[in-house]
Amino acid sequence: MSDATAKGLLTEETKTRIRELMAKYPKARSAILPALHVVQEQLGWVPEEAQDEVAQMFEMTPAEVRSLVTFYYMYHRKPVGKYVLKVCRSISCWLRRSEDVEHNLCEHLGIECGETTEDGMFTVVHGECIAACVNAPAIQVNDRFLLDVDPDNVSEIIDRLKAGDPRYPAAVESWKRPEESKGE
Amino acid sequence: MSTLVITELMDIEGIDGIDTYVKNKGYEGLKKALKEYTPDELIEYVKASGLRGRGGAGFPTGLKWSFVPKNPGKPKYLCVNCDESEPGTCKDRDMVTYLPHQLLEGIAICCYAVGINQAFIYIRGEMLEGYEILEKAVEEAVQRNFLGDNILGTDFSLDVVVHRGAGAYICGEESALLSSLEGERGFPRLKPPFPAVEGLYACPTVINNVETLSTLPAIMRKGAEWYSSLGTERSKGTRVLCLSGHVNKPGNYELELGASMRHLIEECGGGVMGGELKAIIPGGASAPMLTKEHLDVALDFEAIAAAGSMAGSGAVIVINDKTCIVKTCLNLDQFFEEESCGKCTPCREGTKWLVDILTRMVNGHGRPEDIDLLKSVCNNILGNTFCPLGDSATSCIMSAFKYFPEEFEHYAHHGCSILEGKKEMAKS
Numbered sequence: 001m002s003d004a005t006a007k008g009l010l011t012e013e014t015k016t017r018i019r020e021l022m023a024k025y026p027k028a029r030s031a032i033l034p035a036l037h038v039v040q041e042q043l044g045w046v047p048e049e050a051q052d053e054v055a056q057m058f059e060m061t062p063a064e065v066r067s068l069v070t071f072y073y074m075y076h077r078k079p080v081g082k083y084v085l086k087v088c089r090s091i092s093c094w095l096r097r098s099e100d101v102e103h104n105l106c107e108h109l110g111i112e113c114g115e116t117t118e119d120g121m122f123t124v125v126h127g128e129c130i131a132a133c134v135n136a137p138a139i140q141v142n143d144r145f146l147l148d149v150d151p152d153n154v155s156e157i158i159d160r161l162k163a164g165d166p167r168y169p170a171a172v173e174s175w176k177r178p179e180e181s182k183g184e
Numbered sequence: 185m186s187t188l189v190i191t192e193l194m195d196i197e198g199i200d201g202i203d204t205y206v207k208n209k210g211y212e213g214l215k216k217a218l219k220e221y222t223p224d225e226l227i228e229y230v231k232a233s234g235l236r237g238r239g240g241a242g243f244p245t246g247l248k249w250s251f252v253p254k255n256p257g258k259p260k261y262l263c264v265n266c267d268e269s270e271p272g273t274c275k276d277r278d279m280v281t282y283l284p285h286q287l288l289e290g291i292a293i294c295c296y297a298v299g300i301n302q303a304f305i306y307i308r309g310e311m312l313e314g315y316e317i318l319e320k321a322v323e324e325a326v327q328r329n330f331l332g333d334n335i336l337g338t339d340f341s342l343d344v345v346v347h348r349g350a351g352a353y354i355c356g357e358e359s360a361l362l363s364s365l366e367g368e369r370g371f372p373r374l375k376p377p378f379p380a381v382e383g384l385y386a387c388p389t390v391i392n393n394v395e396t397l398s399t400l401p402a403i404m405r406k407g408a409e410w411y412s413s414l415g416t417e418r419s420k421g422t423r424v425l426c427l428s429g430h431v432n433k434p435g436n437y438e439l440e441l442g443a444s445m446r447h448l449i450e451e452c453g454g455g456v457m458g459g460e461l462k463a464i465i466p467g468g469a470s471a472p473m474l475t476k477e478h479l480d481v482a483l484d485f486e487a488i489a490a491a492g493s494m495a496g497s498g499a500v501i502v503i504n505d506k507t508c509i510v511k512t513c514l515n516l517d518q519f520f521e522e523e524s525c526g527k528c529t530p531c532r533e534g535t536k537w538l539v540d541i542l543t544r545m546v547n548g549h550g551r552p553e554d555i556d557l558l559k560s561v562c563n564n565i566l567g568n569t570f571c572p573l574g575d576s577a578t579s580c581i582m583s584a585f586k587y588f589p590e591e592f593e594h595y596a597h598h599g600c601s602i603l604e605g606k607k608e609m610a611k612s
């Protein structure tokens with residue numbers, strides 16, 4: 001056991017939140033995915049030491065937790081940048097130039113897809129359909145949506161993130177009925 | 185085509201909050217259900233409305249509920265399917281983001297009818313905002329006693345837990361969703377036993393899509409008869425169609441079932457963008473392609489099936505004539521390869537083969553025998569997989585072979601796209 005495990009990576013707050021989650025279900029094990037989200041929120045990723053701590057809390061074997069962390073895409077198994085840019089590459093976004101979005105983002109940042117910039121600020125990954133297909137091409141920044149992205153102006157996204165505006169990407173605006181469907 | 189059921193309230197400012205929702209007849213449907221119907225009568229009522237599931241299969245909702253045993257001697261559960269990951273589909277996210285209380289009201293109506301006291305909303309992990317909105321909405325609804333103990337003075341109680349998934353398309357398949365909710369990998373399960381009898385924690389479980397449940401409040405308020413007067417003979421009501429791809433105005437459009445693809449694409453979507461219409465995928469990435477010959481096909485379950493495709497999740501993806509169909513198939517099958525859960529060999533290996541062969545063709549190294557090879561891989565998948573995902577991976581290729589065989593031939597014999605030299609919209 002490494003030093004980190006002995007001391008533990010998870011804060012008391014994280015552990016309390018996990019215990020609260022466990023209490024919400026008829027069977028505590030159901031809280032394992034939400035619990036791993038909480039871990040990732042605290043640490044930015046889900047290191048093996050933290051997985052082991054979670055396993056202990058859930059009375060699961062480390063291998064069982066490992067098998068979940070590898071099955072579900074959202075858990076980062078290595079450190080990622082402060083901003084994770086997830087570019088949707090599925091069909092509706094692809095038809096509207098998602099490949100250019102990914103290419104231009106990577107080129108602008110000087111990294112390959114899957115990598116993190118040296119300053120630890122940005123990671124670009126691709127994702128499958130993120131349920132924003134009518135606003136293609138779409139990306140997510142730390143699980144918040146950026147819709148109708150202009151593939152030729154991705155530098156603006158990076159600039160705004162670097163500026164550190166906490167409201168960017170903003171919460172989704174109020175819903176607008178697509179014009180044509182009203183009063184046909 | 186102007187009747188709105190599900191999105192009627194959606195553009196009201198502040199409708200995500202409980203006060204505005206209540207001011208706009210929110211929770212009236214639940215009150216009516218509790219006051220005027222016994223649970224059994226309510227199931228009959230929903231049957232009479234003709235409502236069918238909007239998650240993909242179009243199964244009659246009231247009938248599904250009636251399969252749940254009345255007194256099983258153990259708890260019963262509702263799992264709300266908000267995993268929405270079928271490429272092209274983005275309606276449930278709008279319903280959760282903008283009308284969370286309409287969904288919660290629908291959940292309460294369903295649970296009262298089936299005798300359920302515990303519901304889970306399985307929301308895909310990527311919908312962080314939707315999760316936060318739902319958590320807040322549940323809290324508000326409990327405060328006002330639309331959820332919680334002894335709802336509105338009755339002896340009906342309901343606890344709703346919002347559960348975040350963590351990224352896996354397969355968890356939208358109902359039995360995989362159950363595995364995932366129990367804290368396992370999202371592997372599909374053998375059926376039978378069906379979830380209605382043995383679902384979550386081996387207890388009777390209803391699984392319904394977000395849109396299906398979001399339709400219930402309006403049905404209660406305005407009447408099953410009114411609802412069933414909308415739509416076609418066998419496809420009742422309205423549905424939210426997600427129009428995406430090469431159209432001038434993509435968007436989520438609620439239309440009466442029976443409206444044509446032409447109406448959706450031309451009237452609502454402002455026509456095809458960047459070229460002429462080439463192909464339409466009418467029900468999400470799993471659905472076989474159709475062509476411009478099918479523009480007058482109605483967007484209801486039966487008509488689309490008769491045309492050789494499926495209505496699926498209501499996602500209509502439009503593809504223009506500057507797009508290479510072989511590359512389109514590659515994109516679609518990359519999705520299925522990535523999302524295959526790996527449980528069964530024909531799907532796990534087959535999707536990989538499809539992607540390998542299509543990649544080879546697109547990279548200019550295709551061989552004449554690749555066409556037969558693609559067909560034979562598809563045939564080895566079809567009907568031989570544990571869940572429908574495997575078959576879905578073959579839909580695009582099998583339909584593309586039917587309508588655009590020359591594009592595959594061209595790659596196989598000339599090592600390049602038939603469109604080479606013409607400008608393509610989505611270049612690779």
Ligand SMILES: Cc1cc2nc3c(=O)[nH]c(=O)nc-3n(C[C@H](O)[C@H](O)[C@H](O)COP(=O)(O)O)c2cc1C
Binds near residue numbers: 241245357391393
């Ligand atoms: C691979 C696969 C993925 C699916 N994904 C979803 C989904 O994201 N959301 C959904 O509601 N149904 C999805 N379904 C359909 C569900 O299995 C199930 O039929 C549906 O949730 C039932 O709800 P309904 O009767 O209200 O339509 C999927 C099915 C398969 C085979």
Ligand code: SF4
Binds near residue numbers: 525526531571572574
């Ligand atoms: S068909 Fe594919 S997704 Fe379905 S169980 Fe088999 S491997 Fe998993």
Ligand code: FES
Binds near residue numbers: 132271
């Ligand atoms: S295809 Fe990109 S969000 Fe759905």
